[in-house]
Amino acid sequence: MRTSSKAAAAVALGFVLTAVFAAPGIAGAPNCRGDSISVHDLASGCHGGSGVIALDDGRTFAVPAAGVTLTAAPVAEGDTDPGDVVIANRGAAGIAVQVDEVWAGSPTAVRQERAAQQRRTLGATIRGTVSHGGATTSASCGSKAYVLTGAHWESPVRWRYNPSGAKVSNVAAIQRGAEAWTGTITACGQTVRSTAAQEYLGTATQKPAVTADGGCGTSNRTSVIGWGKLPSKTLALTCIWSFTDGVAFETDQRYSTSHRWGSTSTCSGNRFDLRGIATHEWGHSYGLGHTAQKSGLVMKPSSTVCDTAQRTLGLGDVRGIAALY
DSSP: OOOOHHHHHHHHOOOOOOHHHHSOOTTOOOOSSSSEEEEEHHHOBBOOSSSSEEEETTTTTEOOOTTEEEEEEEEEEOOOOOOOEEEEEEEEOOHHHHHHHTEEEEEHHHHHHHHHHHHHHHHHOOOOOOOOOOOOGGGGOOOOOOOOOOOOOOOOOOOEEEOOSSSSSOHHHHHHHHHHHEEEETTEEEEEEEEEEEEEEESSSSSSOOOOOOOOOOOOOEEEEEOOOOOEEEEEEEEEEEEEESBEEEHHHHHESSSEEEEEESSOOOOEEEHHHHHHHHHHHTTBBBOOOGOOOOOOEEEEEGGGGGGOHHHHHHHHHHHHO
C-alpha cells in the first residue's frame, strides 16, 4: 500500500516482529489485562475482550467484537502518511494487527487473517467493462493499479450525516463523492457498470466512531459521517467494520476541523476540496485501499490543496470498483 519499506515501518511503529512468530497460539487464552492493550501484549495470544488497542504512534482502536475485522484508512496532507491499520479479532485465536504491510499480534490470528485476506481479495476479477476508446485529460489514467482491503458490501451503504462542527455546510459534496463510485462510470476511455450503492438517510445527532488520535471507536452498526479533531496532518479518516468473510456492516468517516475546506464547484486558495477528499474516503468505505502516491489516482494516500482531480476516477480506480462490484 505504501512506498516505504517494511523494515522502516517496523522501526517507526516499534513492532517486535519476531514476537509474531515466537509466541505460540494459546487455545482458550484469557482476556488481555487492562483497558489499554499494546501490540506486544497481543503476541501472547490473549483475547481483547474489551478496552482499546494502543499503537506505539499514539493511535487507539476499540477492540472489535470476535469475528469482526476493523480497517482504518486515513488520507494525509502532503507527504505525511500515518499508515492504514487492520485489526482482526479472530476469537479464540487472538487478535491480529496490520499497519501497512507489517503484521503483529497473536501468531495464530495473524496466520488466519492473512489467509482470509487472500481469500477475500484474490477472488475479485475485473468485470463490467463494456467499452473502450476516447481521450481524457485526467493525469491518473496512466496507472492501472488498485488495492482491495478485503471488505465489500452486499447491500447499499445506508448512512447519516452529523453537521456538528462542520467547516463547510454542503453535504451535497459528500454525496457526490459517494455517487462517484456507483452506476455507469466512464473514465480513461473505459465504461463500467458498478453495483456499489449507497443511501443517504438524513442528519444524525450521534458522532462517527472515529477518534481524535486517528483511531476508531466502538461499532454501533450505524454508518455516520461527520467532523471533528484529527491528528495535525490527517485530513480525513474512514473506519470500516466487516465480518471475517469480508461483508461490511458499518463505515464511519470524520473530516478534520483543523483544516480549511471548500465545497463549491470550483476551488481556490489554501483550501482542501471536500468533494475530492470525500470521493477518496468513499473509495475506502466501498472496500478500496491506498495505491502508491505517484499513481495520481483518487486512492493515493495523500492530497494537496484544491486537488479537484480527485473528484474524477482514474483508470486504476475504475478497475478497482469494477473488481468489487
